[in-house]
Amino acid sequence: MSTPVTESAPIPARPLPASYRSTKVRRQRVRAAWYFLAPMLVTLAMVAGWPLLRTFYFSFTDASLSDLGDTLFIGLENYLVYDDGRWFGVLADPVWWRAVWNTVYFSVVSVSLEVVFGVIVALILNAEFKGRTLVRAAVLIPWAIPTIVSAQMWAWMLNDQFGIINHLLMGVGLIDSPIAWTADAAYSMWAVIMVDVWKTTPFVALLVLAALQMLPKDCYEAAEVDGIHPLKVFFRVTLPLITPALMVAVIFRLLDALRVFDVIYVLTSNSTSTMSMSIYARQQLVEFQDVGYGSAASTLLFLVIALATIAYLYLGRKQLQLGGE
């Protein structure tokens, strides 16, 4: 090994980086890196890459669940086809468009509410008070509860006859007859949003809290000395500083909300008034056994999420650039 060790090196740490940088060690490390990555990459290719490509392929075929081997290539027919004076395919299905609208509505409303409540809860947890650890533990509980379980718990609380929510609302006189929260199309989307907000607000709160605890203390002391109103301090100082953390929370929550499945499936099953894109796709795939058609819907959902990610990253970068000017 051609390690340039100088005999007069007084500090033993000096020659180390040189040996580290020697090409032989480096090449050995790069080769090892790929060996170490290989098992993970092969697994991901098997559970993600390949299945995704197959789903794309199935969306152009008439594949059915009972026989995936014997498929016929039918081009874009699953997406959109004009036949006998009518349009067919996912893109011509009003139920699909209803699912798209439901998903977007659900995502935008619940993520907005989660951000607002998450910031409020994070501000509370950031204040110094007795029993803060206990409150923080309590706030984490909804996040720890499996989605299915929280959906069932709320389904019971929202029960039209014996549910405690109707009971309480009638008790305080807000409503005079029980509401069928999960069955009535006028309320079911709100029931779903309520459960999702309840369950995921802690996640947003935790991310925001982590950002709040990194903030410099001195500018708050300065603001207090100058007697600036706390609300003004929040909107002028705190909010801009925690925006990056909020952006991370929003993107993860949004991507999660766009693929929502379990809350809606358990709370309102296959009702079209709350059906999401994931539920629509799975229903076609599994219940109607139409893998080709279902795969077309899945592919569209994948494209929506990919577009949302790209748009978000693009806008985020733009905003960061503007902020830097």
Place this chain on the structure above:
Amino acid sequence: MTSHQFSKLTVRLGFWLLVALVVVMAVFPFYYAIKTSFTPSGDLFRVELWPTRTTLANYLQIFSQRSFLQAIFNSVVVATSVVFIALLLGITASYALGRVRFRGRTTVLLVILGVSMFPQVAVLSGLFEVIRALNLYNNPGGLILSYTIFTLPFTVWVLTTFMRQLPMELEEAAIMDGATPWVTITKVFLPLMWPAMATTGLLAFIAAWNEFLFALTFTLTDSQRTVPVAIALLSGGSAYELPWGPIMAASVVVTVPLVILVIIFQRRIVSGLTAGAVKG
């Protein structure tokens, strides 16, 4: 009392009211589920905050069902295996991504991030085919395989973040001693990575324990189901008379261990979540 003192008092009072509201909102649904699980079925139609009569009948009923015990067993097997596999593949991969500079590293990281954003439904039909080809349909093995799609990217991502924070000198010393990368990982880094591995392992376990879509789709019979599917299908019987008592008892049984784990490890979980900023 001066007006200044008065306004200070109202602010304090308002703050404590807000704290109380947040705590009640967070805890009440879980409390109510526990309360319901101890309520005899005849009392369910009476809406009350405290149970007047308590019973263990709901718990006895679910634990006398073989399928529920089997579902718990399946969930434990699947979640533990998934965590084990994700950590095993994740620790070596995170060494490569966190400590070695090589061409294509950014691409690999972007691919991993991309996979963690996949809608699960988008791989459902393709994965169904893979699972059937490997003869793993209606088998916990199929679930273990399919769950790596979300546990593995997350584990690699968080472990890479932790790996990067370890001091350079440690590795340099190991290289000077002639240690191969494998020895460096197992002898130098692994002992230091335990806290990070515990955190990611716990988060991966929670995610696998809670998964629903794959478990619902890739299993067929009661004996192969996991706990979330078992609970969701408890209500599938008849639409008019749902067994709310047993459903709540089952819900409490599968949730209490998680809640205890989360409360014990809350600090670690917060650091893991912020390091990975992955879904909850």
